[in-house]
Amino acid sequence: MPDAANAATARDGRGEAPIAVSVRHVNMVYNGQHAVKDASFDLPKGNFLTILGPSGSGKTTLLRMIAGFGAPTSGNIVINGRAVGAVPPHRRSIGMVFQKLALFPHMTAAENVAFPLKMRRRDARTIPDKVERYLNLVRLGGLGDRRIHQLSGGQQQRVAIARALVFEPDLLLLDEPLAALDRKLREEMQLEFRRIQRELGVTTINVTHDQREALVVSDEIIVMDKGEIQQKAQPTETYRQPNNPFVANFIGVTNFLQGKALSFEAEGEVRFLHGDVVLRGRAGSAAASLGNGREVRGALRAEQIRIAAEEAALTGLDTVVSGEVEDAIFEGERVVYEISVPALDGAILRVFDHDVVGHTQFEAGRRVFLGWTVKDVLVFAG
């Protein structure tokens, strides 16, 4: 997996991983609305990139432009060094797995997989072998003669993957193909995508609104909102160092504490006033814009807040407040609390608790103590 520094050198054309896809200042305007606004990114060969965003964020529009279904209003898309603006979809070497799979219903599984080879006029004698090899790769060996409707949802997924890969495309596009599956099958298929992608080393762009899927499968994640790229980073960085409140809120469960910036300390620490309380956090990106007296927002992940019955159990934490349990939701592996904190103007904080030893669950109405450290609070302008 190339790290960030590696990708940077690759961008200069000197690194070992050349750029497979380069999107440059791409805009897509529908009826005066920007579906995609000034999107730019580079994707090194062999990488698994996920474009993550809510519906209407422009992620699918961007993916379809890369596939050649609709030309950008302005900007360039370069695949393997070739600008593809004028290249129709059937001349691009791109495999795509569609949201609704788009398998040909009148063909068998094997005929579906053979289709791209026939269309590309590959040597007819080699086709059956190749089809079988790819059906085996997706673990469908022996099911090639089945009609599409005779296969289960998961098996159909696998046919679609084999069909998109069998002609050895330069690029694999996944347009939320897992969205319709139930959770268990979805998680199984996520790992399957990851396995196949690693096995073949094919450059992949995956589009999803499922933050968990993005974290699980990707080398890198692009978060999009309202047509604009919000952040491009590796999964851990996206989660731990979100660029802005949108990313912090979209991935994970985050509490926001509104306030006014008071002062800036050493090592990026920010003090801000929330109601009458001085809170401390570390500056998120664009710290320079957090001038004194500006409105700021502190982002605090639900799982970073520790909860205890006694204040003494939270010594060593930078901030400790008391609150009252409003609601406690048992989710199996964890308990989700909603806790109102009088010291924070009655703000309701969401807290995840994994009490693996005591299996304690605080009842609604119970007085509890919450604590966190300075580095748990990421401060954004806002």
Next chain:
Amino acid sequence: MSGNRGKTIVLWIFVIFGLVMLSAPTLVVLGASFTSGNIITFPPDGFSLKWYAKIAGASDLRGAFLRSLVVASICTVIAVPAGTLAGIALSKYAVRMEKTIQVYLLLPFTIPLIGSGIGLMLVLGNAGMLGQLWPVGLACCVINLPFMIWAVTASASGLDPDLELAAANLGAPPLQTFLHVTLPAVTPGIITGALLMFILALNEFLVSLLLVDARIVTLPVQIYNSIRSIITPDLAAISVVFIACAAAAIFLLDRLVGLDIFLKSK
């Protein structure tokens, strides 16, 4: 409880009444065709197949029937490509003035047949094309084309647009995409439409009446001409042959595409 039973009885009365009314003409003709008497009556007077033997031997009826088959075939051959392409275009693409075109294509429905018949007679007559069979087939195609378009549209609107994008993505140029993906997907609609067109053209009376002359009468016109002289049971027998043709088409439809697709399309 008794209210429920009353409702059931009333419903059944309606259902039986409806079924009897719908099937009565067919049953009467069917029965009358087997009469052994010399006049057309129901219930039939005895049982015989002599009227079937008579129509089988009547060269004018046989000739008219063959001509009707030719007309129906010509109509179908023209309607299949025209209706298929129009149906696909209307359902799949954002055609300019789509609504206008749709209304125009449905127009033959709204004009009384006698009106379109006279129009076609004038046009074809001026072009000097009357007295042949193929203009009759063409005319049948013109007035019935909405059925063909409707059948194809019903099929094509259920077609996932991503299927064609997928084909392009997999390397198929537009023509290959059409042949390998679009056409197979609308085939049930094409079969349905083709059989409908064939049956409608086979049965077509009014427009044919205006377009044929004594040398090329089609079967419905021939029957009509016979009625004007004397009504004999051979007309019932020939009607049964007609009904059998329609039944065969329905059977074929069920075999090829399944009747459910025909019944559930809008």
